[in-house]
Amino acid sequence: MRRVTKIAASGIATAALALSVSACGSTSNEKDKATDGSSSSAGKNGVKVGVAYDVGGRGDHSFNDSAARGMDKAKAEFGGELKELTAKTTDTEADRVQRLTDLADAGYNPIVGIGYAYANSMKQVATKYPKLTFGIVDSVVDAKNVDNIVFTEEQGSYLAGVAAALKTKSHHVGFIGGVDVPLIKKFEAGFNQGVKDTDKSIKVDNQYLSHGSDTSGFASPDKGKAAAQGMLDKGADVIYSAAGSSGNGSIEAVNGKKGTWAIGVDSDQYNIASLAKYKSSILTSVVKNVDIGVYELVKSVHDGKPKVGTNTYALADGGVSLVTSGGFIDDIQVKIDAAKKKIIDGTVKVKTTP
Structure with missing residues (x-):
């Protein structure tokens, strides 16, 4: 309940x-x-x-x-x-x-x-x-x-960080935030902590698309695509975007490079019809219900x-969750479930600020 x-x-x-x-x-x-x-x-x-x-x-x-x-x-x-x-x-x-x-x-x-x-x-x-x-x-x-x-966006993002750390081959992942504001920093904080708690040696790039009262970072797929492409060029192979429709551009960029993964946000983006051509690159999504x-x-x-x-x-x-659509995290689900249990029972306290 x-x-x-x-x-x-x-x-x-x-x-x-x-x-x-x-x-x-x-x-x-x-x-x-x-x-x-x-x-x-x-x-x-x-x-x-x-x-x-x-x-x-x-x-x-x-x-x-x-x-x-x-x-x-x-x-x-x-x-x-x-x-x-x-x-x-x-x-x-x-x-x-x-x-x-x-x-x-x-x-x-x-x-x-x-x-x-x-x-x-x-x-x-x-x-x-x-x-x-x-x-x-x-x-x-x-x-x-x-x-x-x-x-508790940071909790779902922590699980995304665990998934990213377990899936990266390059030991290099990225986070893209729409606007540099406290709530989006909760996504960043949880993701980074999940990555580092899983493997401290993994490099994490963090980037925001706009700042303060400028909300264009939530509404610019071109900016999301450019930011993701920059991370891919530097070696990141898993990118999590908390950036509204700008994240759609990030997913597009990831889909253009073989062997890389995108992590969606808020909705189960694997099952979004308009993103169907990119679904093979959507590792999972942090769903906020x-x-x-x-x-x-x-x-x-x-x-x-x-x-x-x-x-x-x-x-x-179930207010936030990490979805399994596509079956791409089936091989690491046991470890994700273990991380989830630690958050729920209080063993792991997820940060709300980076």
Whole structure:
């Protein structure tokens, strides 16, 4: 059974700063998109859900798509309406506040922000609409009507590091982060620790595609491809990317060099249709089950018992995992399982900073 840690929403403003950095972003078409998924056959008990995606929204094959799966499952089960709005990389704080306010004024409940960028704007809007329930992924907002959906990304990334260390032939691996922010550093920290705990002699290259408020590192497959190619040229033969759609470029680069592996993120990228031509190079993926957190929030509102506070989805609960699609890690699964057990029983403490 999934263990969920609840923390009272009050008194966690400082934690919000530490955690309010999004998972791996996505692509961006530089337009604000709105799609109405309302169903005319929805019953009177349907849920009217509003979602504000990170840049790119549906179609990033990673972070946003995981959230979308949760939305789709909830809509199929409960009926009602689904309104989707998508951020731009050029968004200002005012843009994000307006996006959430528009959903609140239209009566959507719950309203879910996908990613760290919505933290400050959600606090402002949630305070103004205390009767509505809000949810945010990968951040902690100090408001009584917000469900803070967070994950132990470092734990799944540790297992990716173990896999990389066991699969590398060159004793040289790499990590590519989308944006140099605290949450993505959790991915880096876990991966590096997993590699070094397995074999200290392995070299690890770490590179970020953008920094600070520049979120283009989550939305630039060309940058991901160039970064991966640079690592491959220097001898790395396993590359893990936590960079939204930029990671798709990394996977493409790896696929172009025989004997090398890519590790995907957030979604099971081996089974993403648009990446099918590269699947022979996707060793595994660190899956972050955003869909579970989003679905449970919508269900709670449907059931009349809205989830609020901080809900942490960990390795022990299946909140994060290392997938086995393709069978490429079958030969090392026993060792990965052993590492997983050590994390769950507390023998191994995974770092959250490099």
